[in-house]
Amino acid sequence: MIEHRQIYVNGKWIDSTATDVIPVVNPATEETIATVARGTAEDVDLAARAAAAAFDEWSRTPVQVRTAVLRRMARLLEARSDDLTDTMVAEVGTPITIARNSQTASAIADLNNFADAMADVRWEERIDESVVHREAAGVVGALCAWNGPLRSVVLKAGASLAAGCTVVLKPAEVAPLTGYVFAEVATEAGLPDGVVNLVSGTGPEVGEAIVLHPAVDMASLTGSVRAGSRVMELASRSVKRVALELGGKSANLICEDADLPAAVASGIEDAFRNAGQVCGGLTRLLVPRSRLAEAEDVAVTTVERFVIGDPLDPATTLGPVVSGVQRERVRGHIQRAIDDGVRLLTGGPEAPEGLDRGYYVRPTVFSGPNSARIAQEEVFGPVVIIIPFTDEEDAISIANDSQYGLAGGVWAADRERARGIARKIRTGRVRINGTAINMKAPHGGFKLSGIGREMGKAGIEDYLEYKAVHG
Missing domain, CATH: 3.40.605.10 (Aldehyde Dehydrogenase; Chain A, domain 1)
Known part of the structure; x- marks a missing residue:
């Protein structure tokens, strides 16, 4: 030791x-x-x-x-x-x-x-x-x-x-x-x-x-x-x-003309980096109400592909959270969301199957309104909520309806439209169509x-x- x-x-x-x-x-x-x-x-x-x-x-x-x-x-x-x-x-x-x-x-x-x-x-x-x-x-x-x-x-x-x-x-x-x-x-x-x-x-x-x-x-x-x-x-x-x-509670805004399967899968993977312990993770997934069911299906399929287990195993894609305290904190957020009536799509507060030791949390996805506590509070674990919107103005309003302003994502077939939306989101960083972060550009946020x-x-x-x- x-x-x-x-x-x-x-x-x-x-x-x-x-x-x-x-x-x-x-x-x-x-x-x-x-x-x-x-x-x-x-x-x-x-x-x-x-x-x-x-x-x-x-x-x-x-x-x-x-x-x-x-x-x-x-x-x-x-x-x-x-x-x-x-x-x-x-x-x-x-x-x-x-x-x-x-x-x-x-x-x-x-x-x-x-x-x-x-x-x-x-x-x-x-x-x-x-x-x-x-x-x-x-x-x-x-x-x-x-x-x-x-x-x-x-x-x-x-x-x-x-x-x-x-x-x-x-x-x-x-x-x-x-x-x-x-x-x-x-x-x-x-x-x-x-x-x-x-x-x-x-x-x-x-x-x-x-x-x-x-x-x-x-x-x-x-x-x-x-x-x-x-x-x-x-x-x-x-x-x-x-x-x-x-902290952050960043929104990934997917327009109706975007490649929705790619956008949802990319957003989930971003949010679950480091077992969700990333301040800029895209933990709010905003989708057109008309495509909500499709987004939910893609999200569940994406989550089921994660391999949870020993971080030393090259096949593992989701490791534990950092401590027992952090595990109980994240599980508490999940349980409160369930108690609040937010719809659980996959995951939950129970321990992942087959893992008798280690501070593991089941990757979890909810679907519900932006007013839900799970949509407003930073969880810092592998938890995402899918939030429907009616039109572009509604989507921007939801994205900005947060006490945080660290990161964000916009997906649209028209890149210029996406850039226009990005300008209206009050965050320090916005990625368009999954573009990789430029590590020479500034990182930081607005508000809290x-x-x-x-x-x-x-x-x-x-x-x-x-x-x-x-x-």
Whole structure:
């Protein structure tokens, strides 16, 4: 079993002041595979002071130097890609054939994308006789998510490093192991001491200490709305900047002239990525009322093709959710929807057949109105609701009738019509006819889905400040 009792501060692994550890549990086997230190405010203080001391030198390094470091880190992660994939399968439960691309390869690509984008950032521009500079925001507290543990670290720490910021990193306590690899790679890539620091621990103990620390200038969180609200509250005490990537309840709008079987199947597969534990999953499927029965049949057929089981088996397409707590939460959403009278098409709250251990949830599809709680609340599990609409105006209204605004999809035979609909949907990202996400484009949302953007050039710019010099 892996034991991490140390934290990473000022280029060195040192003993945590913690007296307790946090177990890391394999969601497929329910076995403890590792323990990490349950870090303390004292640990955070050491890390934040180290990051602050390293900031001046790192923030002044030439863009070309920071670009080269990002590329070296990408190469070093790529060299360890097999181990990284195995680690994430063990701590999150993502099926291995999917994890290689969606978890490991995507994180490596994110680093390279940041390196590419460095040349596109307008680090300095002239406005008449004035010069406007873009400068690093300062020390960043990076509070990372468990559903994409390596990508979450890379999207925050990688963008921060590109901007010239130094970092205090808190990997998610549920899935912290790849964060340790990132810290090791930072040293191997030649980062100066103190530029990247890592403290493991819980949100209330370590996360809040990071946000409150006077040496931390900005807090970046990927997590729940409740966690994001708490970070905003704490950051407001010292008027810190925040970047928040929060939840979603995204709509996949299928027009009457679209290829409905393809659109429904694609939407279900998108929503069930990582056992539905994706903030941008298309979990509301909007279809013309005249084609509702057809959409329901396609959805059930698609769900029945999923192979549920051991995430190490290459044939598996749906693994467990991350924890026992998460499993009961998702099953609770399903049961409440049934109790509310929402029509269940397939799945349900019962355990999948033949799986005696592991935090598995049956892939589930409902059909009902957008007013149903299951259509309004983020489930974060393999659950979709099909919602009928009468016309285009009604469909757009339903898509926007959500407290979230992270992602969306539009399917139509006429691509220009689809683009017109996309412009009317209040979300940060819309995919047309299943087009793949451009990982160099911004990712982030409106409303309760958060503040700020990640990925590519926009991701770097979130960690920059403007400075105007006149004369």
